[in-house]
Amino acid sequence: MKTEHDYIVVGGGSGGCAMAGRLSEDSALDVCLLEAGGDGTGNLINIPSGAVAMLPTKINNWAFETTPQPGLNGRKGYQPRGKALGGSSAINAMVYIRGTASDYDRWANEEGCSGWSYKDVLPYFKLSECNERIRDAYHGNSGPLNVADLRSDNPFQQIYLEAGKQAGFKITDDFNGADQEGVGIYQVTQKNGERWSAARAYLFPHMHRKNLTVHTKAMVQRVLFEGKRAVGVEVSINGQLTVLKARKEIILTAGAIQTPQLLMVSGVGDSSELARHDIDVVHHLPGVGKNLQDHPDFIFGYSTKSLDTLGLSIRGGIRLLREIFRYRKHRRGALTSNFAEGGAFLKTSPELKDPNVQLHFVVAMVDDHxxxxxxxxxxxxxxxxxRPRSRGSLTLQGNTMDTPPLIDIGFLKDPRDLDELVEGFKLTRKIMHAPALAKFIVKDKFTEHVRTDDEIREVLRNRVDTVYHPTGTCKMGTDSMAVVDPQLRVHGLEGLRIVDASAMPSLIGGNTNGPVMMMAEKAVDLIRGVSRVPALEQAEHNARARQEHLAQALVAQPV
Incomplete structure (x- = not known):
C-alpha cells in the first residue's frame, strides 16, 4: 500500500468525489480518497427508487439521530447521511437545486466570504453541470454531473401543476434560472433513468488513473499534526490501522456531521469541549461544531385509490412487476422516480425578496422518513x-470516531421559525386542497382536524423533522467563530482544508447536494491557483458565435 500522497481527501461524498476527480486530472499530483463506506455501486444505488430501501435503514447510511429537541416536543430527529462512494448523493432524492443569487451574495457581502458571490460561483455550477435540456446562460452542458428531466412519466406531475395553477401560483420549468419562485417539476441528477451520483460523475470514470488511489471501508480516526501543520491521517482500512502522510494538504469532505467530529477528536475545536473528553488541544478553534443549521420540514400525507402513486397493495404489486420489465427495457417508468417529483419555491409574504419555503411533492405516502x-x-x-433563524450545535460524546456525536439540530428554537412554517403550512394545504388534487384524496392522514393556527403549531411540533440538509458546523468566514477562511483553509493551521456543507456559513434556499459540488469545483481552482472560468467563458462565446453563424447561413439560403 502506498502510504504517502500529495493530497489526502477524507470522505467520498459529493465534495470528496469532486475533489479527487478534479485534482487527479493533473498527472503531476498524487491523490488519495478515503471513504468509510462501500464502493457506491449496485442496484439499490443505481436504480433511483432504491432510495426507499436505504433512507430508513442503515444500508449505505450512517442513520444518525439527534438529541431530544425541545422545539419538537422532546422528540429525537433523524439524520440520514450517505455511507458509500458518492455519500449522500448515493441515497438522496437526486433533486438538483442551487439556491438563489442572494444566498451567495449574502455569503460574500454579509458573512465575510469574499469571492463567493453569485457572480463568482455561477461559473462553477456550470463547470459541474451537464444539463440535458436547458441551454442558456444559467446552465452548463458539458460538465460531469448529468442533470435531466424525470423519466417516470407519472400523470400526477401534471395533476400537481394544475393544482398549483388553481391555487394561484405561477408555473416554472427551471428553478435554477433567473427566478426561483413558482411551482414546477424537479430536474434530477440522473442519466438514462439511473442515479448519477457524485461518484458516477466525478470518480468512477477515472479510477484507472495511476495518480488516484481510492480506499473504501476506510474510517479515518484522526488527523495527525506536526506543530500547526496537518501532515497525515490515522485510518482503519478494512479493520487494519495505518498512517497515511500528505505532502501538500489534507482535505476534509466528511460532511456537516463528521467533519467537525473528526476535527475535535484530532484536537481542533473549543478547548473546553476537548478537555471534557481528555483530548490534547492542537488548536483552539471555538466555532467547530457550532452554527449547525438545517431545513425544518413538515409532511402532509393523503391516502388515494390511484395506482399512479406508489404503495403497498396487490394491484400495486402486479403493476410494479410490469414497471420492472419496463425499466429493464427502456429505463423509464416508476423505478426511475425520485419520489419527490414535484416542487415549489413560495413566499409566505409578498414583501419577501425571495421564496422562503420549499415544497417537495411525493408520489407516495411518506411517514417518518x-x-x-x-x-x-x-x-x-x-x-x-x-432560511431558519434557529441554530444548533454538534458536540462529542466520546473521544474517538467510533462513537457518534451528539447532534442538537435546534429545530424551532426561534419562535419566528414556527410562525413562518405556519404560513408555509397554509400555502401547501392550499395546493393540496385545490380541485385537481383534492378529488384524489380518500383520507387526510395527519392534518384532517387541524384548523386553527394553534393547532397548526402543535402538529408542526409533533411532526417536523429534517429534509436532509445539515450545514454550517465549520463555517467559512473571517469572524471569531469562523473555522475556515474564504479559501476554505482551516484558520490557524496549515495543510488542512474543508470542502463540504459544513463550510457553508448559512443555509442556501434549497437542496444542498449541487452546491457542495460547486464548492469543490471552486476549491480545485483555489488549490491550483489557476481559474478555469476564462476558458469556460471563451467556450461559451465560441458556441454562441457558431450558433449565430449557423442561423445567418440558414437565413441566407435560397428558398
Missing part, C-alpha cells in the same frame, strides 16, 4: 423553511 409504512397508496407533500 419511510420508517412507518402504510398499506394502500398515497401521496405526500413536504414544506420546509429555507
Amino acid at each position: 419511510a420508517r412507518k409504512m402504510h398499506m394502500g397508496h398515497g401521496f405526500s407533500c413536504h414544506v420546509c423553511l429555507l
